[in-house]
Amino acid sequence: MRYTKTFIPTVKEVPADAEIISHQLMIRAGLMRKLASGTYTYLPAGWRILLKIIDIVRDEMNKSGAQEILMPAVQPIDLWQKTGRDVDYGETLGTFRDRHGRINVLAPTAEEVVTSLAAGEISSYKQLPMNIYQISFKFRDEFRPRFGVLRSREFIMKDSYSFHADPESLDETYKVMYETYCKIFRRCGLEYVIVEAESGEMGGTGSHQFTVPCESGEDIIVFTQDGSYAANIEKASVDPLPKQNPLSNPPAMQEVHTPDVGSIEAVCEFLKCRPQEMIKTLIYSADTETIVAVVRGDHDINPEKLAASVGGRHIELADEDTIEKITAAAVGFAGPMGLAQKVNLVLIDPAVAAMAVGITGANKTDYHIKNVVPGRDFALEGENTKVVDIRNAVQGDTFNSKPLLFRRGIEVGQVFKLGKKYSAKLDAKFLDAEGKEKPCLMGCYGIGINRILASAIEISHDDKGPILPITIAPWEVIITPAGAGEEITGAAENIHAELAEKGIEVLLDDRPDIRAGVKFNDADLLGIPVRVTVGQKSLAAGNVEIKLRNESESKKVPLTQAADEIIATVNSLKAKLNVGNPRA
RNA sequence: CGGGGAGUAGCUCAGUUUGGCCAGAGCGCUGCGUUCGGGACGCAGAGGUCGCAGGUUCAAAUCCUGUCUCCCCGACCA
Numbered sequence: 001m002r003y004t005k006t007f008i009p010t011v012k013e014v015p016a017d018a019e020i021i022s023h024q025l026m027i028r029a030g031l032m033r034k035l036a037s038g039t040y041t042y043l044p045a046g047w048r049i050l051l052k053i054i055d056i057v058r059d060e061m062n063k064s065g066a067q068e069i070l071m072p073a074v075q076p077i078d079l080w081q082k083t084g085r086d087v088d089y090g091e092t093l094g095t096f097r098d099r100h101g102r103i104n105v106l107a108p109t110a111e112e113v114v115t116s117l118a119a120g121e122i123s124s125y126k127q128l129p130m131n132i133y134q135i136s137f138k139f140r141d142e143f144r145p146r147f148g149v150l151r152s153r154e155f156i157m158k159d160s161y162s163f164h165a166d167p168e169s170l171d172e173t174y175k176v177m178y179e180t181y182c183k184i185f186r187r188c189g190l191e192y193v194i195v196e197a198e199s200g201e202m203g204g205t206g207s208h209q210f211t212v213p214c215e216s217g218e219d220i221i222v223f224t225q226d227g228s229y230a231a232n233i234e235k236a237s238v239d240p241l242p243k244q245n246p247l248s249n250p251p252a253m254q255e256v257h258t259p260d261v262g263s264i265e266a267v268c269e270f271l272k273c274r275p276q277e278m279i280k281t282l283i284y285s286a287d288t289e290t291i292v293a294v295v296r297g298d299h300d301i302n303p304e305k306l307a308a309s310v311g312g313r314h315i316e317l318a319d320e321d322t323i324e325k326i327t328a329a330a331v332g333f334a335g336p337m338g339l340a341q342k343v344n345l346v347l348i349d350p351a352v353a354a355m356a357v358g359i360t361g362a363n364k365t366d367y368h369i370k371n372v373v374p375g376r377d378f379a380l381e382g383e384n385t386k387v388v389d390i391r392n393a394v395q396g397d398t399f400n401s402k403p404l405l406f407r408r409g410i411e412v413g414q415v416f417k418l419g420k421k422y423s424a425k426l427d428a429k430f431l432d433a434e435g436k437e438k439p440c441l442m443g444c445y446g447i448g449i450n451r452i453l454a455s456a457i458e459i460s461h462d463d464k465g466p467i468l469p470i471t472i473a474p475w476e477v478i479i480t481p482a483g484a485g486e487e488i489t490g491a492a493e494n495i496h497a498e499l500a501e502k503g504i505e506v507l508l509d510d511r512p513d514i515r516a517g518v519k520f521n522d523a524d525l526l527g528i529p530v531r532v533t534v535g536q537k538s539l540a541a542g543n544v545e546i547k548l549r550n551e552s553e554s555k556k557v558p559l560t561q562a563a564d565e566i567i568a569t570v571n572s573l574k575a576k577l578n579v580g581n582p583r584a
Numbered sequence: 585c586g587g588g589g590a591g592u593a594g595c596u597c598a599g600u601u602u603g604g605c606c607a608g609a610g611c612g613c614u615g616c617g618u619u620c621g622g623g624a625c626g627c628a629g630a631g632g633u634c635g636c637a638g639g640u641u642c643a644a645a646u647c648c649u650g651u652c653u654c655c656c657c658g659a660c661c662a
Contacts, residue, residue, distance in 0.1 A: 013596050017655050303660035482621045517622035
């Protein structure tokens with residue numbers, strides 16, 4: 001291809017609204033432009049990259065035995081009401097009303113659609129297992145789109161869905177998809193880690209996340225140094241904290257006046273105590289039920305663990321009215337005492353149960369209570385009360401007695417075992433060999449195509465721009481004629497023609513009257529792995545220069561062998577990414 | 585949704601406090617010339633109803649009210 005025939009609007013200045021490096025470079029390299037918050041137009045170079053990623057994904061998915069389909073981007077909301085996910089997704093679900101007054105959903109994912117397809121088409125165990133996927137635009141009306149393409153409202157996702165007659169079959173496909181994902185990310189040149197994940201509102205019984213470690217990631221990975229454990233913080237288990245020595249003569253509870261100090265920080269300052277001496281009491285709603293969650297003052301509730309401990313139901317913080325009704329106090333003065341009778345469930349974190357004594361809200365506006373002894377002043381076990389891990393892991397926690405470490409990462413893929421959650425609700429049933437009707441078991445498997453691009457740039461760039469793996473670079477080779485003149489232009493044209501002829505993805509920077517420095521900088525900004533410089537300096541000796549994007553020195557090769565050398569270079573770069581064992 | 589910030593040329597921004605001398609700079613773009621191996625230089629140009637709508641005033645980018653959009657931080661996200 002010719003640079004002059006391609007729309008590659010590179011820019012020198014960094015865009016004002018781009019915070020992270022991948023976002024900045026994607027704009028600067030002319031890969032994309034923003035249309036509105038969280039929506040981007042992909043320009044030729046950017047779209048070429050996405051297409052190459054899609055090619056890899058499609059190739060590996062097909063090899064795994066999955067079949068590609070395409071489902072509608074607009075779905076009737078009825079399906080979502082049947083599974084209850086219209087409520088779970090809430091305002092993240094983008095909807096519009098059509099001319100007939102029907103409410104339509106802009107597809108954020110397709111479990112409902114694919115399950116309803118299966119409900120109509122699958123009737124016998126002989127049709128199972130089946131794994132179908134699509135690569136398509138998804139829309140989520142995010143609270144807050146940010147970080148360029150990392151959290152956008154519109155994005156491209158590969159989503160696949162498998163259907164099974166029995167758990168063994170689901171396990172088998174899950175394993176195949178897991179391995180397929182390893183191959184895909186490896187071919188895309190990503191360093192990734194696989195962590196245990198919470199299946200969250202997707203529902204289900206098991207999940208792994210594929211995460212690219214980097215500072216700008218929004219996910220937090222929790223792991224042990226020896227690599228024996230790695231999990232998303234949403235899922236990460238912690239060893240229970242050691243029980244504090246009980247006070248030999250614990251003082252009675254004492255009410256203290258704490259006017260207008262509702263938050264943990266404010267109470268600590270007012271009472272001159274530390275957050276870990278506090279007991280935090282939060283009120284949640286799940287459907288019509290009310291749930292009390294109790295954690296130590298310095299700990300955060302883990303919503304995924306909380307949801308998991310109420311059977312995976314959708315939960316949210318109770319509104320102010322509910323809190324005031326239950327605690328008989330303003331928000332900020334809740335305590336666990338006496339609440340068990342007023343709510344459906346009380347969940348107490350083990351770290352609270354391990355406390356000898358603590359400070360809590362008094363369930364009375366402007367008052368707290370000191371000398372609260374868990375187990376004495378409020379029950380730890382009871383009909384609707386139990387101790388269960390509901391908090392986030394923090395620095396200092398251990399798991400299996402090993403210290404937990406933390407780092408950030410970008411989630412690029414996730415695999416789930418869904419079980420019967422959707423098939424039961426949407427009647428995706430089949431007859432087994434005994435003629436008995438059963439709901440299909442399902443798995444689902446997602447990959448964020450755009451995130452692969454963004455994370456590749458996040459983990460591999462220098463001050464000149466991205467350093468892209470050859471498998472996803474917009475072009476494999478760029479030819480940069482340095483200087484004018486028949487000789488230079490002719491040589492560059494010849495190499496370009498020969499490479500193109502032999503199937504190399506090559507871009508010839510044929511822009512006239514552009515200084516060599518500008519061409520070099522644009523080549524670097526595009527992240528193209530192999531640059532061929534054709535200029536007077538080397539050409540005088542009959543040579544051209546081959547330079548790799550990630551190396552500083554170039555190699556001189558005779559003009560007559562240039563094409564062969566370039567092809568060999570490209571092949572060796574490709575070979576590096578198509579072999580090797582993924583890290584797990 | 586809560587808190588903070590910002591909307592002025594295609595891009596990055598100054599000017600707003602103290603209303604008038606205020607439509608500006610750099611980059612980019614067009615033309616001509618000199619340059620030509622890591623974002624050259626000179627000359628000449630094009631380009632903005634100062635987000636939008638009201639209001640105050642002799643006079644508004646500047647003050648007031650409303651509204652929209654964008655960004656950052658935070659609140660259970662792929």
